[in-house]
Every structure is written in C-alpha cells, then in structure tokens.
Amino acid sequence: MSSQDIIAAIHSLISEGKSVSTAAVRARMSGPVNMASLIQLVNQYKQSPASLAPMTEQTQTKAAQQASQEQRINALEERVARLEQLLAGKAG
Structure with missing residues (x-):
C-alpha cells in the first residue's frame, strides 16, 4: 500500500x-x-x-493511473515468465 x-x-x-x-x-x-x-x-x-x-481529484487520478500501470507491468511480467518457461521446455 x-x-x-x-x-x-x-x-x-x-x-x-x-x-x-x-x-x-x-x-x-x-x-x-x-x-x-x-x-x-x-x-x-x-x-x-x-x-x-x-x-485532490488530480492526486486521486494520478494514484489510480499509477495503480493501473503497476497492474499492467505485473501482468506483463507474468506473461514473460510463462513464455520463458515455454521456451525452456522446448529447448530441453
């Protein structure tokens, strides 16, 4: 938080x-x-x-945007990890 x-x-x-x-x-x-x-x-x-x-409303908007960006980053990191696992499985 x-x-x-x-x-x-x-x-x-x-x-x-x-x-x-x-x-x-x-x-x-x-x-x-x-x-x-x-x-x-x-x-x-x-x-x-x-x-x-x-x-203020502006501060709340910035906080919401930051939370949204953090969620997108987390989702992308999970996708990269899954792709790396798939690639490792095919290479082995």
Whole structure:
C-alpha cells in the first residue's frame, strides 16, 4: 500500500469523527502495509493535522493511473515468465 492509501485511510477516520491511531488506520487497510510509513504518517498527522492535506481529484487520478500501470507491468511480467518457461521446455 502506498502513502496515499494510508493518508486516505487517515482522512476517512477523520471524516467519521474517529480518533486517528496506528491500529485504527491499519484496520482500514485492505492489504499489506509498510508499517514504518504508517507510523510516520500517523505521527505526522498528530503533530500537524494540516500537513496531510486531503487528496485532490488530480492526486486521486494520478494514484489510480499509477495503480493501473503497476497492474499492467505485473501482468506483463507474468506473461514473460510463462513464455520463458515455454521456451525452456522446448529447448530441453
């Protein structure tokens, strides 16, 4: 999960009027989280709430594009690995 995902989770807690803690933010995350980033961002929020500005529409679009590109790269890497296995099988 990226820092933007962590920030989004922090903002969702804030919008619901819940306290921001490492455990509460972690519970909002759907996958593995870099705990160092999580702790750093929660501490940053606690010291200066304004420092974690809400994501703008442009930032959300960039995050979505990056996720889409990462998915395409992963799919291509899987295809290359399968092709390499096929080639290795025919060569042997």
